[in-house]
Amino acid sequence: MQSYPEGAVALITGGASGIGAACSKLLSDNGVRTITADIAEGADERLDVTDPAAVGELRARIGKVDILINSAGIVGPSAPLVDVSLADWQRTFRINVEGTFLMCRAFVPGMAASGWGRIVNLASIAAKDGNPNQSAYSASKAAVIALTKSLGKEIATTGVLVNAVAPAAVESPMNAGTDPAILARSQSLTPMSRMGKSDEIAELIGWLSSTAVSYSTGAVYDASGGRATY
Template identity: 40%
Template sequence: MTVTYDLGGKTAIVTGGARGIGKAVVAQLVQSGAEVWIWDADPVPVDGARCQAVDVTKAQQIKDALAEVVANNGRIDILINNAGYLGNYGGFEAFDPVEWQRIIGVNLIGVFEVTHQVLPIMRRAGNGRIINMGSLAGKEGLPNLAAYSAASAGVIAFTKALSREVCDTDIRVNCVAPGPIDTELIRRLGNDVVNGMINASPLKRLGSVDEVAALVLWLCSDASAFNTGAVFDMSGGRARY
């Protein structure tokens, strides 16, 4: 069942919106009437949305893309910080520092860079919705995903801190922390790892991108106006707190 909200007249930016969870979020935002801009390092066309090539770790690329969005729409109502990079699955001692720097860069610094430029526009309007995509790894710390876990934990803490800084406005900042979701990102880890994730899940399956997108959409709507600084699990029962 697809649930939609009336987001007509709203302008949304979705980072990493060309694939996986981001693409599903884009589709549901478009279906709900929002004007959607995808920022992706490797953009591909998505029906009903505009797509820009943006590396979320590059401040100038963000600035240039943002200028185009504002020139066309004059406002930004919704920001979904979804761009992510999982990296290799393996022990931290064997990790190449270049790899974990990229993981931290995309998953955490990228959230900082994008939010730092978009937030002033929302603050001038006095309202907005920011949804940061974290991970179950950030709550529990998953072995063989140490850098990714650390970056996700940073996203969670950033969400809580920023929400308190903007609570004098109608800007709401929340986080969604998925467990294993059926995406190419997860499938690349290999069948043994994926099967282990499924076996560790009380529901014995991976989540779907549409299930995550439905939660994100609700957080974009007025129905969740009293939620800010919250972390919403999407883990099939795996999350322990």
């Protein structure tokens, strides 16, 4: 079992399903009080991560958290860049990037004031490879990596660690509407020849959220079945 501070509280966006729900279960099983936030039914808190007022209201209502997992995200349009509408591009960035920014901005101060915290942002192998016909998703997840590296350096002496996980394609509701050809390409590039599972990604996130990690911040951890080359 992982080790977490006594009485630790974790906030997990996108926590109603997929990787977010798997993280909630893993942390709960290890004694952490979890709060899931999602626009979907079944979460503890109904939250649109792109709404600054809603994020601020949630922060005021639940107070400080010790662990923040930014799992809310969308795949966005699966089409050649020249066929992607500006509205679809912007929506992908609002959820994947601005949502992560707003959550970090709201909850980092409380963590830093207490002298301990763990933030794990969900990126993607697409941020490194650049998936064809997924320009908005690839670019937005690359932005999440850059945000993670920047914030990790900013607060490196506060006791708050900020890291990112970059999975390859995962069997989750987020990929339910993804073009099958894109998923097939991802699997063909993966030496393990299969998609990842949500609970496998949660294991890595759980470790990054624990007291076991103390000298890593602003880093990107791959969970790609061997696909990652750097």
